[in-house]
Amino acid sequence: MLLAYTGQTDWAQVDVTSAEFQAMCQFYADLGRELTESGELVLTEGLADPSLTRTLRRRDGGVAASDGPYAEAKEVLVSFAIVDCASHERVMAIAARVVDAVGDTVEVRPIMGGPPGADA
Numbered sequence: 001m002l003l004a005y006t007g008q009t010d011w012a013q014v015d016v017t018s019a020e021f022q023a024m025c026q027f028y029a030d031l032g033r034e035l036t037e038s039g040e041l042v043l044t045e046g047l048a049d050p051s052l053t054r055t056l057r058r059r060d061g062g063v064a065a066s067d068g069p070y071a072e073a074k075e076v077l078v079s080f081a082i083v084d085c086a087s088h089e090r091v092m093a094i095a096a097r098v099v100d101a102v103g104d105t106v107e108v109r110p111i112m113g114g115p116p117g118a119d120a
Contacts, residue, residue: 001082002095003107005075027101028079035083035094044081046091076107082111 014021028044041109056065085091095106 001080001109001111002091002098003077003109004079004081004098004102005105006078006103008050008074008076011076011078023093024102031094031097035081039087040083040090040094042084044079046079047077050076078104090098 007016032041032044051067052063054067056063058064083094085094091108095108097105098106
């Protein structure tokens with residue numbers, strides 16, 4: 001799974017009409033098409049504004065909900081993709097392309113129960 005993060009300030013100030021934002025959207029569209037054609041893309045989605053996030057935690061013997069993502073975070077999760085690649089190196093290469101093209105931070109996390117050795 002690839003998890004893409006961007007700075008909270010960047011997210012709050014994004015101009016969806018800017019050439020830079022449109023170039024990022026085009027990059028993701030092209031990458032999605034490439035990974036679909038190669039059979040590696042399982043699922044990808046952008047996420048809604050972080051202000052719509054609700055976080056639930058165990059508190060005082062019960063469950064408490066709070067608004068927003070982790071308050072102490074400087075970055076917010078903006079999208080995810082699930083890919084099924086032949087090797088860890090291939091996944092890392094895809095993630096590096098995202099970082100290089102868009103500037104987001106990308107976390108690569110194996111999904112438990114995936115192919116043998118995938119979560120090693």
